[in-house]
Amino acid sequence: MNDAPVSERRIRRAARILLMDEHDRLLLISYVATDRPPFWCGVGGECDPGEDFPAAATRELFEETGLRVETCGPEVARCADDFTTLAGEPVTADERFFRVSTQNFTPDTSGHTQTEREMIKEFRWFTRADLANWHEPVFPVNILDLLDLEATR
Secondary structure, eight states: OOOOOGGGSEEEEEEEEEEEOTTSOEEEEEEEETTEEEEEEEEEEEOOTTOOHHHHHHHHHHHHHOOOOSOOOOEEEEEEEEEEOTTSOEEEEEEEEEEEEOOOOOOOOTTOOHHHHHHEEEEEEEOHHHHHTOSSOEESTTHHHHHHHHHTO
């Protein structure tokens, strides 16, 4: 993590998808970068200039998994955090989470960027028990809380 003051950080607007299958499992992606330990996070990414969060969620879902949906549904949570991107930029994240339910499938990676091709190691469907006991970092760290919050809506 970079120690740059918050005032120097760019606000990084991003849409995240809580992609759940019919067995109540969450799809996560394993990233391996040279400057940090392997970690897992959900589908999603930065909003394009002028793009709203729901449109970014729909686009990112297709680009990262090949799953095409008309809309990613309602926003279910918001998170803010300071971190350093895989490109090495310190940012303050403004992330919005959307829940999408689907049937289990194998993601299509043909829409991945060069960086994603280099850093994505695997996709995996996680149960809540898997997440509670996983041996590598999972982001956001409150992922189980987000799933529980959504389960009560």
